[in-house]
Amino acid sequence: MPQLRTTSSSWMRGVAITLNEQGLDAAALFAEVGLSIKDLDDPDHRWPTEELSRLWTLAAERSGNPDIGLANLDAPRPDHYGVAGYAMMSSPDLLTGLTRLIRYMCLVSDAVVITLEPGKGGRWVRTDVFSGECPIPRQRYDYGVVNLLNLCRWMLDRPLTPLAARFSHAVPMSIAAYNKAFQSPLEFDAPFNGFLVSDQDLACKLTTSAPQLAAIHDRIADEALERLVKTDTAHRARAAIAKLLPDGSPLRSAIAAELGLSDRTFQRRLADEGLSFSDLVEDTRRELAQRHLADPRMTLADIGYLLGYADQSTFFRASNRWFGESPGEYRSRVVNGHRREIALARGT
Incomplete structure (x- = not known):
């Protein structure tokens, strides 16, 4: 059997908050896919990502909202990325912050890989998710991509409009939620999921930059990464x-x-x-x-x-x-x- 991939409690807590804010009973949905929401109290608990895909599929069905992954636009929470988020936000500029997130992303989830790829006028912030047996619903990609974009906006403390956004799934019946979330040209049936950030935006200083804390956050994240790597x-x-x-x-x-x-x-x-x-x-x-x-x-x-x-x-x-x-x-x-x-x- 393929090895189980896992996601952190910090990320799952953000998912639970989003589901509750959309009028769903997160605890009941967690239980329905075989998860206990009480495990969120354990910061070291790792969650099987197969069930996360099933959770998003169930949430879309129960809410009747196929765009539920794009619903939580106004509450970027760096804590949902755990120590990787704090290492990112203490960086001097957006490019350095994204590079730090890439380095520590497996602390958030070892099922997700974020890469920076060359694009016209900037770089694509690309997200790849390994699915296992369960197909990845578009809500899971939507949530991850828009969550990262909004975190970048929050760290810059100003509007950040991507040059473009891509999604591997087919174009939905309505793209209103995507227009609201990304405010940029959209491409569906694309080779990957992500958004294109200009070189100018990547070079911008983060308002959350804290040089005196960056080394501390890196040390904590490196120690956490070492513990995880020893078991993974x-x-x-x-x-x-x-x-x-x-x-x-x-x-x-x-x-x-x-x-x-x-x-x-x-x-x-x-x-x-x-x-x-x-x-x-x-x-x-x-x-x-x-x-x-x-x-x-x-x-x-x-x-x-x-x-x-x-x-x-x-x-x-x-x-x-x-x-x-x-x-x-x-x-x-x-x-x-x-x-x-x-x-x-x-x-x-």
Whole structure:
């Protein structure tokens, strides 16, 4: 089974607050997906992200509002990012703040990766979420992207209008909520989710900047990261495996070197987490296959290459092992399922 990815209590507390503010019973919704809202009292509790996706899907259904992820626009809360948020807000400028958030994002959730990518006139603040078995509802992406944008606005203490915003899901029936949240050109059915920040805005000083606290926040965050990494070597290893897979199945020693560990230490840490290296490679390939096959713009040949398979027959055998069907059959089922969800949401 793929390793469980988790989210922090600080982030889940923000989700619970949003649900309650929208007139929903957050405690009841948490319970319905198998979570106990009382665990929010434990700041070290880690929450399974599969259930977070189910929670957002349920919230959209119960509220009757498919834009619920965009509802909480006026309350940016750095505490929802935990110590990563405080490290970010103490930075001298927005670019440094985003760089710090990227460094510490796994403290918020090891299912989420934020990257800065070149764009026309600035950089894209891109968000990728690993789904596992449960498809990611658009509300989860909406909430994460707009939450980060509003935190940037709050730290600058002025309006921040992205040059553009992108979403991987289909265009909804109404884009009014997106226009209100982003106030910028919108692109749907895009290759990723995120917003484009100008170079000028990235260079702007943060009103929350606190040079005397930055080193303290970094030290606290680094200590928290070290504690997490010691119990989640597999998370970093998966990223390294995904990076090297196009060159074929990576050697364990090569992944250990990517992590700055000796082969023996790497093997011991995986054993402590109850994993073998071969299982980790298999899980990473399976997770990447789910993600890529859900994107109809990617060819099966390209996906096979990214998974490190020298020929398509090996990829097809792996797909049958993982999903009980060929890559094309799996893609057809997932894509058609998404289309049915969109049609139901539109009432067609």
